[in-house]
Amino acid sequence: MNDATIYALGTATPTRAHPGALAVIRLSGPRAGDALEQLTRKSLPTPRRMVLRTILDPVSGEAIDKGLVVWFAAPNTETGEPMVELHLHGGRAVVGAALDAIAHLGFCRLAEPGEFTRRAFEHGKLDLTEAEGIADLVAAETAAQRRQALQQMDGALHRLYEEWRGKGLRALAHLEAAIDFPDEDLPEGLADEVRVAIAGLQAEIAAHLEDRRGERLRDGLSIAIIGPPNAGKSSLLNLLARREAAIVSETAGTTRDVIEIHLDLGGWPVVLADTAGLRDSTDAIEQEGVRRARARAAAADLRVLVLDASGDWRAEMQAIIASTEHWTPARDIVVVNKTDLAPVATSGIVALSTTGGAGLPELLTRLEQSAEASMQDGAGAPPLTRVRHREALVDCQAALERALGAPEVALAAEDLRLALRAIGRITGAVRLDELLDVIFRDFCIGK
Numbered sequence: 001m002n003d004a005t006i007y008a009l010g011t012a013t014p015t016r017a018h019p020g021a022l023a024v025i026r027l028s029g030p031r032a033g034d035a036l037e038q039l040t041r042k043s044l045p046t047p048r049r050m051v052l053r054t055i056l057d058p059v060s061g062e063a064i065d066k067g068l069v070v071w072f073a074a075p076n077t078e079t080g081e082p083m084v085e086l087h088l089h090g091g092r093a094v095v096g097a098a099l100d101a102i103a104h105l106g107f108c109r110l111a112e113p114g115e116f117t118r119r120a121f122e123h124g125k126l127d128l129t130e131a132e133g134i135a136d137l138v139a140a141e142t143a144a145q146r147r148q149a150l151q152q153m154d155g156a157l158h159r160l161y162e163e164w165r166g167k168g169l170r171a172l173a174h175l176e177a178a179i180d181f182p183d184e185d186l187p188e189g190l191a192d193e194v195r196v197a198i199a200g201l202q203a204e205i206a207a208h209l210e211d212r213r214g215e216r217l218r219d220g221l222s223i224a225i226i227g228p229p230n231a232g233k234s235s236l237l238n239l240l241a242r243r244e245a246a247i248v249s250e251t252a253g254t255t256r257d258v259i260e261i262h263l264d265l266g267g268w269p270v271v272l273a274d275t276a277g278l279r280d281s282t283d284a285i286e287q288e289g290v291r292r293a294r295a296r297a298a299a300a301d302l303r304v305l306v307l308d309a310s311g312d313w314r315a316e317m318q319a320i321i322a323s324t325e326h327w328t329p330a331r332d333i334v335v336v337n338k339t340d341l342a343p344v345a346t347s348g349i350v351a352l353s354t355t356g357g358a359g360l361p362e363l364l365t366r367l368e369q370s371a372e373a374s375m376q377d378g379a380g381a382p383p384l385t386r387v388r389h390r391e392a393l394v395d396c397q398a399a400l401e402r403a404l405g406a407p408e409v410a411l412a413a414e415d416l417r418l419a420l421r422a423i424g425r426i427t428g429a430v431r432l433d434e435l436l437d438v439i440f441r442d443f444c445i446g447k
């Protein structure tokens with residue numbers, strides 16, 4: 001499959017309304033150099049040097065554009081293969097003719113989605129987590145998402161998972177040695193050493209699984225607006241969204257479904273949810289709304305409780321906090337709304353008026369502080385970012401647990417192998433010959 005030389009437009013597809021000033025077309029594969037020679041009718045330039053060339057159609061000989069081209073010689077390229085970049089003018093006709101010209105060469109094909117990165121992985125230029133980091137970087141919408149993706153692309157997760165795999169491999173090497181070379185002089189207390197190593201690994205993985213920062217950052221921090229009917233929850237959602245996302249009315253019980261909007265809160269991506277007013281109701285539909293509101297409040301990373309300043313807000317606050325699962329006083333925020341009707345001056349709460357906008361700056365500051373605090377739980381180690389990794393690590397933990405409880409060394413070794421295979425699945429690197437290397441390095445058996 002990698003015999004093919006592939007090509008693709010690397011920049012956005014130009015449209016009539018949005019032609020690009022520039023367009024970059026990339027080629028990768030064994031005949032990328034041939035392609036450049038034939039498209040320019042000149043020999044290859046010095047690698048990694050931009051040179052000005054006229055691009056010609058190989059069939060008609062017609063000049064298509066004049067642009068900067070770069071030749072990258074393998075293996076020191078992004079994919080590990082010979083590569084070419086064509087920096088052209090970004091209009092539709094230029095880009096269309098240039099792509100046609102490459103097709104006319106007869107030995108290149110259009111790249112499939114992600115194929116350049118996949119080739120980089122196959123040539124050992126990056127592991128799967130780094131490849132995923134690239135995808136996340138391209139998809140990043142906020143500053144914090146960009147930082148996390150960049151860290152992952154730079155190998156932060158790769159190094160963490162490889163470190164765990166290294167620890168597991170050493171423990172496995174001890175077990176393998178005990179199985180394969182029972183008469184050899186092995187260090188004493190081997191079983192204990194292995195036990196301690198496995199338990200240590202389990203603890204590290206457990207802490208990593210607990211840490212939700214990475215997933216929050218990729219998917220958005222979940223914030224639920226809750227409170228009694230008519231407190232102004234939907235008004236607050238609309239104020240933060242700067243549009244009429246939810247219906248506002250003086251009828252108590254207006255909102256039924258959970259309504260979500262996406263926000264950038266000081267660089268943190270947020271999914272903000274408006275919910276039904278919490279009260280006992282005989283209306284079956286409203287009851288369902290209240291059930292959903294409570295479920296969302298419990299599942300959210302943060303909660304904003306909105307109360308009506310003109311009512312008995314202190315009593316309502318106490319009742320709702322007491323009945324809300326996972327209410328966290330240090331993070332969750334109490335907003336007393338409609339302060340245009342009844343002023344309040346109480347510390348610890350945010351006094352707001354969604355109609356006049358009073359108190360909005362304070363609320364935004366509190367929200368940003370709470371978001372930042374949630375995102376920084378367990379900061380330091382790079383966070384888990386994907387369900388794929390989480391699932392593999394859960395499998396890994398289960399296998400480690402079985403290994404600890406195994407009645408025989410051979411069974412423990414098998415479970416440990418499965419645990420390592422699960423980690424290897426994350427990075428895409430499971431090679432059995434590595435195990436032998438580790439055995440001989442650690443023990444010098446047969447010397």
Ligand SMILES: Nc1nc2c(ncn2[C@@H]2O[C@H](COP(=O)(O)OP(=O)(O)OP(=O)(O)O)[C@@H](O)[C@H]2O)c(=O)[nH]1
Nearest residue numbers: 229230231232233234235249253254255277354355
């Ligand atoms: N005076 C005043 N009225 C407000 C304020 N905020 C909201 N309201 C009004 O209060 C009423 C209820 O607002 P909503 O935003 O629908 O309240 P809600 O909490 O979403 O209500 P439900 O969805 O029914 O639970 C509307 O008539 C709003 O115009 C405020 O700050 N001051």
Ligand SMILES: [K+]
Nearest residue numbers: 230249251254
């Ligand atoms: K309402």
Ligand SMILES: [Mg+2]
Nearest residue numbers: 233234254255
């Ligand atoms: Mg509402």
